[in-house]
Amino acid sequence: MRHTFVALVEDKTGVLNRVVSVFRRRTFNIESLTVGRTHQEGISRITIVVDSDKTDVVRIMPYMYKLINVLQVEDLTYQPHVNRDLAMVKITATPENRAAIMQLAEVFRARVVDVTNNSLIIEITGDEEKIDGFVDVLRPYGIIEMVRTGIIAMERGTSTLINNMGESQNYELPIEFKMA
Amino acid sequence: MNKTGAQIFWECLEREGVDVIFGYPGGATLPIYDALVTSKIHHVLVRHEQGASHMADGYARASGRVGVALATSGPGATNLITGIATALMDSSPVVFITGQVSSPLIGYDAFQETDVTGITLPITKHNYLITDAKDIAPTIREAFFLAKSGRPGPVLIDITKDAQQATIDWEYDDKPAHLPGYRPDFRPANTEFERAVEMIHNAKKPLILAGHGILISGAMEEVLEFAERTQTPVADTLLGLGAFPGSHSLSLGMMGMHGEAWVNKAIQEADLLLAFGMRFDDRVTGKISHYAPKAKKIHIEIDPSEINKNVQVDIALVGDLKETLQKLLPSIKTVDHTEWLEEINTMKGHSAVRDIKNLPDNGHLYAAHVINALWQVTKGEAIIVSDVGQNQMWTAQYYRHDQPNTSITSGGLGTMGFGLPGGIGAKFAMPDKEVWVIAGDGGIQMTQAELSTIAQEGIKVNIAILNNGYLGMVRQWQEFFYDKRYSATPMKGPDFVKIADAHDLTGLHVDSRDQVIDAIEAARKNPGTVLIDFKVEKEDSVYPMVPTGAAIDAMIRRPLPESVIQES
Ligand SMILES: Cc1ncc(C[n+]2csc(CCOP(=O)(O)OP(=O)(O)O)c2C)c(N)n1
Ligand SMILES: [Mg+2]
Numbered sequence: 001m002r003h004t005f006v007a008l009v010e011d012k013t014g015v016l017n018r019v020v021s022v023f024r025r026r027t028f029n030i031e032s033l034t035v036g037r038t039h040q041e042g043i044s045r046i047t048i049v050v051d052s053d054k055t056d057v058v059r060i061m062p063y064m065y066k067l068i069n070v071l072q073v074e075d076l077t078y079q080p081h082v083n084r085d086l087a088m089v090k091i092t093a094t095p096e097n098r099a100a101i102m103q104l105a106e107v108f109r110a111r112v113v114d115v116t117n118n119s120l121i122i123e124i125t126g127d128e129e130k131i132d133g134f135v136d137v138l139r140p141y142g143i144i145e146m147v148r149t150g151i152i153a154m155e156r157g158t159s160t161l162i163n164n165m166g167e168s169q170n171y172e173l174p175i176e177f178k179m180a
Numbered sequence: 181m182n183k184t185g186a187q188i189f190w191e192c193l194e195r196e197g198v199d200v201i202f203g204y205p206g207g208a209t210l211p212i213y214d215a216l217v218t219s220k221i222h223h224v225l226v227r228h229e230q231g232a233s234h235m236a237d238g239y240a241r242a243s244g245r246v247g248v249a250l251a252t253s254g255p256g257a258t259n260l261i262t263g264i265a266t267a268l269m270d271s272s273p274v275v276f277i278t279g280q281v282s283s284p285l286i287g288y289d290a291f292q293e294t295d296v297t298g299i300t301l302p303i304t305k306h307n308y309l310i311t312d313a314k315d316i317a318p319t320i321r322e323a324f325f326l327a328k329s330g331r332p333g334p335v336l337i338d339i340t341k342d343a344q345q346a347t348i349d350w351e352y353d354d355k356p357a358h359l360p361g362y363r364p365d366f367r368p369a370n371t372e373f374e375r376a377v378e379m380i381h382n383a384k385k386p387l388i389l390a391g392h393g394i395l396i397s398g399a400m401e402e403v404l405e406f407a408e409r410t411q412t413p414v415a416d417t418l419l420g421l422g423a424f425p426g427s428h429s430l431s432l433g434m435m436g437m438h439g440e441a442w443v444n445k446a447i448q449e450a451d452l453l454l455a456f457g458m459r460f461d462d463r464v465t466g467k468i469s470h471y472a473p474k475a476k477k478i479h480i481e482i483d484p485s486e487i488n489k490n491v492q493v494d495i496a497l498v499g500d501l502k503e504t505l506q507k508l509l510p511s512i513k514t515v516d517h518t519e520w521l522e523e524i525n526t527m528k529g530h531s532a533v534r535d536i537k538n539l540p541d542n543g544h545l546y547a548a549h550v551i552n553a554l555w556q557v558t559k560g561e562a563i564i565v566s567d568v569g570q571n572q573m574w575t576a577q578y579y580r581h582d583q584p585n586t587s588i589t590s591g592g593l594g595t596m597g598f599g600l601p602g603g604i605g606a607k608f609a610m611p612d613k614e615v616w617v618i619a620g621d622g623g624i625q626m627t628q629a630e631l632s633t634i635a636q637e638g639i640k641v642n643i644a645i646l647n648n649g650y651l652g653m654v655r656q657w658q659e660f661f662y663d664k665r666y667s668a669t670p671m672k673g674p675d676f677v678k679i680a681d682a683h684d685l686t687g688l689h690v691d692s693r694d695q696v697i698d699a700i701e702a703a704r705k706n707p708g709t710v711l712i713d714f715k716v717e718k719e720d721s722v723y724p725m726v727p728t729g730a731a732i733d734a735m736i737r738r739p740l741p742e743s744v745i746q747e748s
Binding site for chain 2: 010013014018021025063067068
């Protein structure tokens with residue numbers, strides 16, 4: 001079962017290492033990891049996806065909270081949320097097949113961001129399946145290189161991690177703790 | 181005012197109330213040591229940094245105050261590792277300070293450079309690397325707050341040499357630590373309280389599992405009040421010894437792998453377990469699937485990550501134990517559990533025959549006799565710091581603690597070598613208290629060099645070596661589970677009396693039962709440190725014993741001698 005954790009952390013040296021260590025120590029393999037700034041200064045947001053059959057994956061949350069620099073953690077797995085991944089794919093393109101490739105890109109709402117005589121870079125965003133599908137159709141043309149950002153995720157609706165953090169600042173125990 | 185980082189460092193420690201620090205100097209702490217000369221803080225020069233780490237830990241456990249250990253970079257810092265991990269496992273508030281190479285050298289494999297914050301990341305509650313003198317004061321403040329609050333634990337501060345040397349314009353201020361992600365004080369929801377009260381009132385066979393959290397939280401009175409009002413018997417974890425008066429009629433003794441037989445049986449029979457500040461360690465639960473099958477479980481614990489970690493509980497009240505019990509107590513009615521208490525008493529009676537103290541004298545000296553005598557002579561009032569192994573378990577079984585924070589031992593990590601330095605730390609914390617170190621012949625040798633620290637400091641601790649000529653606990657496992665193949669467990673020790681002598685301390689040999697009390701009394705009377713080498717039965721085992729992976733009531737019991745079997 002796949003779990004998507006999102007965390008707000010203090011933007012300080014070594015914090016990512018601490019967060020990742022929580023997973024490493026319990027031998028979870030991280031499938032995807034993204035870190036970036038938020039609109040609030042000094043706060044970074046981390047999205048971590050793990051695929052694990054181990055039931056104790058839910059225990060990750062309380063362990064993350066033990067980290068002093070972690071402000072808020074949520075497991076979005078069971079909440080309605082939006083997932084996005086971004087990929088850039090570099091493929092060989094000849095004058096003969098370039099039009100066909102660009103047409104495919106159009107169908108997938110991907111964008112061509114670099115063109116040379118014999119190559120193209122195409123950028124695509126979407127959920128994972130969409131990107132996987134796009135990569136599959138490109139394969140026969142000859143993929144030279146590919147890079148993906150990894151998944152970022154956000155809860156649907158008005159609820160936000162930062163609001164939730166504000167609420168839990170009076171130290172009432174978040175429900176997840178009790179059931180973890 | 182212009183001050184160097186090193187001067188700021190000492191001033192901040194003084195402001196935190198530090199009176200003694202355990203350390204060992206080196207190149208990367210030279211500026212700190214230079215500034216020590218004008219500080220009011222007493223520095224204890226250890227013989228190995230591991231010693232410093234356990235001394236700071238022993239100090240913290242005996243007093244409840246934060247202990248401090250100081251080491252240089254590289255090998256000094258790595259020598260602390262065992263002590264840091266020991267403190268983490270037992271939630272001990274210790275601040276570790278290490279020197280680091282100058283910041284421009286970090287990452288260049290400079291002489292004695294080690295990635296100390298990297299190494300200690302998983303064994304500290306939190307750690308810091310300081311490269312700038314202006315960060316020293318706020319970091320020390322945070323470190324002490326973190327070490328002591330919530331679930332206590334070790335915090336490490338690595339300070340570069342240039343940060344120690346730099347001069348800055350600085351004035352002390354007591355701004356509170358800014359830790360937006362740190363939530364040490366959870367409060368349980370009211371609805372959970374109501375359910376808990378109902379469960380407590382409905383219980384017919386309740387049992388309190390008294391853990392270290394009672395001592396940390398200072399909830400001794402509340403637990404006593406709770407136990408007496410609800411007539412609930414109390415079983416202790418190893419680190420919970422002393423949290424509830426051992427001679428109280430409701431006190432059952434220790435639970436778990438080497439717990440009393442009746443305690444483990446009572447846990448299996450109970451219909452309600454009240455886990456107070458304990459974490460259901462595997463040494464306590466035995467086989468989880470068979471643990472306390474009839475019992476509902478209420479867990480009061482400050483660390484949310486402990487809830488449902490090992491044992492699934494019915495109600496979790498996450499918060500400080502003292503506060504939680506204070507909130508709970510007004511709703512708790514007086515109840516009577518005479519039947520349940522009698523049931524346990526009967527179990528207790530059946531076990532007594534196997535107690536080595538009650539077996540006929542065969543002329544041999546058993547460790548149990550030594551500890552029992554020590555308990556009687558000291559009236560159960562001494563601070564007892566045990567090492568690890570059989571000696572530790574016998575101490576836990578036979579020394580009854582009526583006072584909190586008088587039983588000190590490495591529980592979670594089981595660190596051999598903890599005893600002697602742990603005892604030194606405890607003595608510095610409680611100079612007016614009688615301190616006894618109890619160690620095996622193996623464990624004492626691991627940190628024996630600290631005898632020299634004792635001599636230099638001129639302090640008095642009493643040291644009892646339970647000398648069985650074996651790494652006894654491992655030998656016991658080999659006896660039970662490896663067909664008595666004593667691989668690498670027989671151990672030839674030195675003449676400990678001569679060792680004591682070499683340090684200008686007093687050493688005594690004891691090899692028969694009739695010398696035990698005299699030796700203990702002689703040690704107590706002596707103003708200096710006395711080491712007693714008790715030559716105890718070589719192949720005795722700790723009973724009862726729950727084999728790993730077995731249910732806690734499936735215990736190996738002490739075999740009865742022929743004479744006793746025939747009598748009964
Ligand atoms: C540092 C360390 N190394 C190894 C062990 C494993 N161990 C646990 S008990 C024990 C034997 C201890 O022997 P001794 O100190 O003589 O005490 P005894 O059991 O004989 O009382 C050993 C080797 C340990 N707990 N700690
Ligand atoms: Mg031994």
